[in-house]
Amino acid sequence: MKIAQVTPLYEAVPPKLYGGTERVVAHLTDALVDLGHEVTLFASADARTRAKLVPVRDQAIRLDPSPLKSDLAAHMTMLSEVMDRIDDFDVVHFHTDMIQFPMFRKYAGKTLTTLHGRLDMKDLPEVYERFGEYGLVSISDDQRRPLAFANWRATVHHGMPAEQYKFHAKSKGYLAFLGRISPEKRPDRAIEIALKLGKRLKMAAKVDAADKVYYETKIKPLIESSPLIEFIGEIGDHQKSEFLGGAEALLFPIDWPEPFGLVMIEAMACGTPVVAFKCGSTTEVIEDGATGFLVDTMEQAIAAADRAGLLDREAIRARFELRFSAQAMARRYVDVYNDLLAVQPVIAPPVNDVVTPLHEPRSFGNVA
Structure with a gap:
């Protein structure tokens, strides 16, 4: 094709x-x-x-x-x-x-x-x-x-190359936040969860110009108020495996209709469980009690982050490979492409100067 x-x-x-x-x-x-x-x-x-x-x-x-x-x-x-x-x-x-x-x-x-x-x-x-x-x-x-x-x-859910992320059988005991510093991503919740548990939190995050005031006035003071919070800044793909793989859990405390959330499957690829608020796509990506925990409140989030270390990291990696590898994503898209081609009008060659009518299009199916 x-x-x-x-x-x-x-x-x-x-x-x-x-x-x-x-x-x-x-x-x-x-x-x-x-x-x-x-x-x-x-x-x-x-x-x-x-x-x-x-x-x-x-x-x-x-x-x-x-x-x-x-x-x-x-x-x-x-x-x-x-x-x-x-x-x-x-x-x-x-x-x-x-x-x-x-x-x-x-x-x-x-x-x-x-x-x-x-x-x-x-x-x-x-x-x-x-x-x-x-x-x-x-x-x-x-x-x-x-x-x-x-x-x-x-x-079609997103997928990532399995070989790009190294599986980590054991964490280094810290919690992780990876993404953008913005109100809808709720980095303040991540900090509160870590402080309530007395755990280290490493934050690898980008600060857009539009969010600079929010960072300077709301988040930076929280970071500077505790030695448990470490702000790393923006990182590239080559750094993610070590950062996410060393985490006991990824905190995904969003407060907006997240369309997907790549960081969740990046963490799963490393064997790291995800603690996510039930918002947007999280209920489709995270299998509660298997690849992480889905929560509605801060109290639930704190309890979930505290027990995330009990989940099977090998099983989390296996679920990533089955559901969210790049190959799995590509195969699903190929199915959609084939459906698209199947309904495109095809003009048959003329026979005795008479053109055969266009084929009738068939209906599409939904690819999960």
Whole structure:
């Protein structure tokens, strides 16, 4: 199968530091190549991939030091390049939200769009009602709720390469927080859990410009008030295995409809259990009492973090390999691609100057 993967240009593929969507695209692309497909990746030139790379920008936007740049212009250039090559592909898989919808309407039937972000925002319903011909993939069933009417083809959970994460049979006794310092990620809850248990907490986190005031006024004082709390800052993929694998538990105390939460499966890949609040996708990712604990209150979270060390780390790693490997994700996407191809109109060759009618499309099934 000839497949195009079209990624956002904000981070490298995979990202050098923090970044979710581009990381997933990187792993999906390589896994599809390993499955024998002919894959073309449209991305910035600093991408690392086993697919054929079509570079559409010299480097990813976020770490580009240039003070004057246009993310819209960069993405429009990329989409134009994809359009120029549209006939080269059986399937064009977009990860760029909705920006491609007006340009590719004629070819909507050969495209698939995975939505990676939250969907409970004003203005989104009108877009997905207007462009209902585009087939969509959700990254969790919960993500769909604000746009239940949309043209959903499947839910495909994210996956990561098993070999990228080293299994750690024993922890080093600390709790971990990995992600962004932002109100919805609730790093304050993670700190409170650690302090109530008298356990060390290591925080490897990115501080966006939009969250700098929140960090400086709310979180930094909490970090500086206790020697149990260690703020490491933003880390890259090469550091995650050691960081997560050494943790007794990953704290995922979110307070928003998380579409997926890659850090949860990254921790599971290392054998580390996850203590997560029941929000967004967490009930789909975490198996309560097996790969971690699902909680509703801070009291439950504190108790869960205290007993997380009792869970079987080998079993957690095994569940990751079964459910969330990159290969598992790629196979599910191949099923969706095949469904997409099965309903594309096919024109039969003429017989005695009479054209056979188009085949009737069949309905899609849902891929869990």
